[in-house]
Amino acid sequence: MREVKIETTLEVYEDISELPKAIQKLMGSAIDARNNAYAPYSKFNVGAAILLDNGEVVIGNNQENACFPSGLCAERTAIYYAGARFPNANILKLAITASSQNQVTDKPIPPCGACRQSIAEYEIKQDQPIEIYFMGAKGKVVKSSSLANLLPLLFESSVL
Template identity: 65%
Template sequence: MQDITITSQINVFEKIQELPSDIQYLMGKAIEVRKNAYAPYSKFRVGAAILLDNGEIVIGSNQENAAYPSGLCAERVAIFHAGAVYPEATILKIAITAASESNKTVTPIPPCGSCRQSIAEYEIRQKTPIEIYFMGETGAIHKSASLKNLLPFMFDKSLL
């Protein structure tokens, strides 16, 4: 038997004002679009904003439907939109924020498993890491320099 040690490095910013100005702006866009989430079933609103290498910012919010949970998360709404409209662009950074209508969300909310896999696909395809910033409604913001910190055993096409 062999043991494997896995480590992840996450940077913690205690408040938005500690973020670099470009990330403050990006997170502001995520907070703004979070209000557009259609979440009548989960009551959990998520906003995502993506910065592309061409300077464009692509936004997304979660979109639910009565065949719950067949809606789509904010991160995938934004990623798939970026892939469709800017297929040659590289994703540099993603800002994610989540808020519950049931209670105040102060814990940083990372991407779900499906979103992690979608981010992995783009990170592998573009051969460059994607910085991921995530927060709750308020409070600390976590930064991962790459999806590999959040999903160390990534599944990709090389395994097929």
């Protein structure tokens, strides 16, 4: 038996004002998307904005359903729309923001496991890392230079 240590490096910004202007704008698009989320059951709104290498920005937000598994997260809504609308474009950056309608959300909220796997699929497909920025409704913003930092033991197609 041997022990394997997995480490990751993330950047933490005190708030959105510390981000580069282009990322502030992208996060602003994610906030706008978050404000239009359909979350009557969880009362937890999430917005995502993707910057593609063709300059397009694609947004998504969570869309809930009374049959809970039928809903879709903001990140996957945006990623799948980007894939459908711009199938040959690479995803450069992804901004995510989440807020609860029941309490103040002031800590960074990362993508869920299903969204991490979907982001991984596109990172592998394009053979290029995706920068991911995530935050709550306010406060600190975390940057990961690649999905691999958030999901280091990746399940991918080479094992199929």
